[in-house]
Amino acid sequence: MTQLEAGRVQETRTPELGHAADDDFLGIKALLVANAYPSPSAIYRNGFLHRRVVAYQAEGVRTDVFYLHPPASDPYEYEYEGVRVIVGDEDAYRQFVAANHYHSYMVHFATPSMLEPIRRFAPTVPVTVWVHGFEAEAWHRRWFNFVSDPAAIRAAVRKKYDYYDGQLTFMRELYSDESLDLVVVNVSEWFQKFVVEPDAGVELAHGEVIPNFIDNEAFPYKSKRAEDRFNILSIRPYASRKYANDLTVRAIQELSMRPYFDHLKFTLYGEGGLFHETVSPLDAFENVEVNNRFLEQAEIPAVHAQHGIFITPTRFDSQGVSMCEAMSSGLVPVGTDVSAISEFVRDGVSGLLAAPEDAIGLANQIERLYFNPNMYLRMSTTAATSVQESCGRANTIERELKLIRRGVVHV
Structure with missing residues (x-):
């Protein structure tokens, strides 16, 4: 050894x-x-x-x-x-x-x-x-x-x-x-x-x-229920500002001022030098679970199954692999209309996109899904089928x- x-x-x-x-x-x-x-x-x-x-x-x-x-x-x-x-x-x-x-x-x-x-x-x-x-x-x-x-x-x-x-x-x-x-x-x-x-x-x-x-055997589609849209997931590195985790935090802060906030649950996973300073504003929220670790690949499908929305802002991305993996599992992505993201997420069809650097826009897109369960269910199915067409075997x-x-x- x-x-x-x-x-x-x-x-x-x-x-x-x-x-x-x-x-x-x-x-x-x-x-x-x-x-x-x-x-x-x-x-x-x-x-x-x-x-x-x-x-x-x-x-x-x-x-x-x-x-x-x-x-x-x-x-x-x-x-x-x-x-x-x-x-x-x-x-x-x-x-x-x-x-x-x-x-x-x-x-x-x-x-x-x-x-x-x-x-x-x-x-x-x-x-x-x-x-x-x-x-x-x-x-x-x-x-x-x-x-x-x-x-x-x-x-x-x-x-x-x-x-x-x-x-x-x-x-x-x-x-x-x-x-x-x-x-x-x-x-x-x-x-x-x-x-x-x-x-x-x-x-x-x-x-x-x-x-x-994106392997649909590793990330199989699981049919979602309307109430799954209340469970919002983030799996991101915190080693670079590229991943825009600060926008996720600011979107949660914005949603905390809206009357339905207590109906939502947020789960964040990640590691990196920016982790603690980025997520510290979330300490006050009981419905936000913060996990300072990465998930092993075998764990991710089970975590996907427990959530319905994948919040995934970015400042620069040539594809967005974790986003596509979540889509394969049936999560609806809420992300940023920047770089290559719109090549894999069709806004309003297989996910929802906000403008660059727009944390309030991210919150508004989550709100759209909150008030439109049928749209959420339709997008969930479309997200999985579209990512397998573009990124499947x-x-x-x-x-x-x-x-x-x-x-x-x-x-």
Whole structure:
């Protein structure tokens, strides 16, 4: 046993990194490269990648993961829910790519150190790069994290020169790269057209839009009752102002001044450095339950079943995965009409949206559902069906599998 970040996992040392396990495997073997991956001690570390890998393996694509972790100068591996995960620094990753053969490479949160070994040692193997957020954005996109603090503004400007300029130059060159069999995947049309391409200053030569997978088996639809609209849920990180949890708090404060407030119940889950300062104004309300923890994935469907509305404001989002998971379970989202949200929530049909930075608007949308039980029930059903159409297996995993398998004809 050895220390792995916040906890401990069983590991196997790989001094020479060896070869991919099961070299006699007869199907497609793929390698997913990422900047983080879940373990028993850190289940939320890019958990959306793990859900993909599990789905790929269920379809016969044996998928290994290389967690490129610069501090891990002594490489090791562990298994997480049937997935082989190798952890190592840039040298270890380069050796691993050189020593092993895969039919397809998948890269999440791309960096030069992730692509260089593939370009050098496997230049003809199909590569699929997923673009999720910060790795493809200009420095000012996260304005909400530093506009109120001069020191944070100075730090952001320094990071523009130390990180963003070089990273965007790399992404610009990657989008136009003709030396690799490359496809770049964005999780929403909005993100590609209004962030990725403008910030890089180029149109994607090989781009596709495929949303993050929302598994209706993990988040099954449960028929709602009219009274479920009185139970309002929030499951959000509190590590960034991006998630606009302050707007949720202000919406609750606004609703507390309305005569039906005592009929409502609010349940908030989350962790992060902003948690206590954000939720402290709610201490006075007996009908607000605050939980300073994340839910494990197995817990979420049961919590979804106990609630009817998912309050999910945001300041910037390329999709809104937790929102889509709640919709799959039949909760009606009340969110913000900003960035990609309207690509997944049709206002007035599958959910209700308020204007950006409008806490009173969020409260008003909850009020609409309070006084319109039939509208609530109709939206609940539509939310589940619409998110499965846009983010279910057919429009996500099956399309990703086609990319992974492209050009592979001999297995």
